[in-house]
Amino acid sequence: MGQRKRIYLSVPHMGPNEETYVLDAFRSNWLSTVGPNLEAFERDFSARMAGRHAVALASGTAGMHLGLRLLGVGEGDTVFCPSLTFVASVNPVTYLGAKPVFIDSDRASWNMDPSVLADALAEKARRNALPKAVIVVHLYGQSADMDPIMEACRRYDVPVLEDAAEAVGTLYKGRPAGTIAPLGVYSFNGNKIITTTSGGMLVSDNREWIDRARYWSQQAREPRVEYHHVDVGYNYRMSNVLAGIGRGQLEVLDERVAQRRAVAFRYRDAFADIDGIELMPQAGFGFHTNWLSCFLVDEGKLGVSRDALIAALSSEDIESRPVWKPMHMQPLFAQAERFGGDVSADLYTRGICLPSSSSMSVEDQQRVIDVLRAAVGRGR
Numbered sequence: 001m002g003q004r005k006r007i008y009l010s011v012p013h014m015g016p017n018e019e020t021y022v023l024d025a026f027r028s029n030w031l032s033t034v035g036p037n038l039e040a041f042e043r044d045f046s047a048r049m050a051g052r053h054a055v056a057l058a059s060g061t062a063g064m065h066l067g068l069r070l071l072g073v074g075e076g077d078t079v080f081c082p083s084l085t086f087v088a089s090v091n092p093v094t095y096l097g098a099k100p101v102f103i104d105s106d107r108a109s110w111n112m113d114p115s116v117l118a119d120a121l122a123e124k125a126r127r128n129a130l131p132k133a134v135i136v137v138h139l140y141g142q143s144a145d146m147d148p149i150m151e152a153c154r155r156y157d158v159p160v161l162e163d164a165a166e167a168v169g170t171l172y173k174g175r176p177a178g179t180i181a182p183l184g185v186y187s188f189n190g191n192k193i194i195t196t197t198s199g200g201m202l203v204s205d206n207r208e209w210i211d212r213a214r215y216w217s218q219q220a221r222e223p224r225v226e227y228h229h230v231d232v233g234y235n236y237r238m239s240n241v242l243a244g245i246g247r248g249q250l251e252v253l254d255e256r257v258a259q260r261r262a263v264a265f266r267y268r269d270a271f272a273d274i275d276g277i278e279l280m281p282q283a284g285f286g287f288h289t290n291w292l293s294c295f296l297v298d299e300g301k302l303g304v305s306r307d308a309l310i311a312a313l314s315s316e317d318i319e320s321r322p323v324w325k326p327m328h329m330q331p332l333f334a335q336a337e338r339f340g341g342d343v344s345a346d347l348y349t350r351g352i353c354l355p356s357s358s359s360m361s362v363e364d365q366q367r368v369i370d371v372l373r374a375a376v377g378r379g380r
C-alpha cells in the first residue's frame, strides 16, 4: 500500500507571486517593519476593503487590542462579545482590564443574535451600565446580520468593532465584512483563507485612528531623532517580508474564496441523501466564503455522535475539529455575565469542521467523504 498522507483541516495555499515579493524584500534589504511590501499590501488591501484606511500588524489579536484601545476600552469597562467565537476575540478585552459579557448566537448565521443583543443593551441601559463597545464576529466566513446590530448599537451610542478575522472576502449585503462598523480586524494566520504565516490588519474610515494605531504598533515612538515617549506602545507592526506574502495572497483571494466554497458545496452534495448531517446555513443577507466547511450533526437521526465522527476521521489520519467552544463554557470566563439561551452551546455540541483547504484535491476530499459515510453506515 502506498504512503497515505494526512489530510489537515486548513493549510496555507500560495499563489504564483508571493515568493517574488519576498525575494524583493531580501534583494532590496527591506528586512524590517518598514518597506515597499508593507506600503503596497496596505494600499491593495484598502482598495479591496471599500477604501478603508489600513494598518498591517503582527496578528489579528494585535488588531483587536489596538481597536478596543481606540474605542477607549479600559479598566472596569464591559464589552459585549458573542459567546461562540475563538478566544482571540475576547483576550484583548482582558488585556485592557475590561470584562466581557457574552451574547448568544442566532441559528441563521451562527453569529451574534441581534435580538438578544438589543434586549441586553436595553437591560444594561435601564441599569445605567451600557458596555463600552460591542465586538461582532463573522465566524467561518459568514457575516453576522449587521443592519439590526448596528441599529441597536446606534440607539444606545455604543461603538462596534468587527472581528472579521475569519471573514476576508466575506460580504454583507454586497459590502465587505469588516467595513460596516467604524473599525474592522482581519487575520492572516496560517489557517486562514489567505495568510502571511501570521499577521493581521486593522481598518477604519477614520484616518486619525489608523495613524494612532500605527504609532502604537511601533512602541509609540515620537517622530524625533532621539527616543522620546509620551504614550504606552507595543511591538505589533507586520514585517515587510510577510507583507510580501500578503501581496501575493491578495491577488488570489477571489480564487481561494471560490475554491473554499466549492469544497463546502461538494461535501453538502455528497451528504445530501443522509438525514442528520447538514451544512452550516448560508444566510441570505451575505456572501459566505465557507472558510471552513462546518456541519451540524443530529445524533438522533444519524445514530452516531459528532465526537464519534471526529474519532473515525482521526483513525484514518484526517483532521477535523468541533465548532468553537463557547466562551461562557470556558473555565477562563466562568464568572462572566451572559445573555440569551443555549444556541451557541448546541452549535458547539453538534458542530464539526471538516478539512477545508482550498488546495485539497477532489481525491482527498473523496477520502474524507468515504470515511464519514462509512462511519454513519452509509458507505458505498
Ligand SMILES: Cc1ncc(COP(=O)(O)O)c(C=O)c1O
Residues within 6 Å of the ligand: 058, 059, 060, 061, 062, 085, 086, 088, 089, 137, 163, 165, 166, 186, 187, 188, 189, 198, 199, 200
Ligand atoms: C474569530 C477570531 N478572532 C481573532 C483571531 C485572531 O487572529 P490571529 O490569530 O491573527 O491573532 C482569530 C484567528 O486566529 C479568530 O478566528
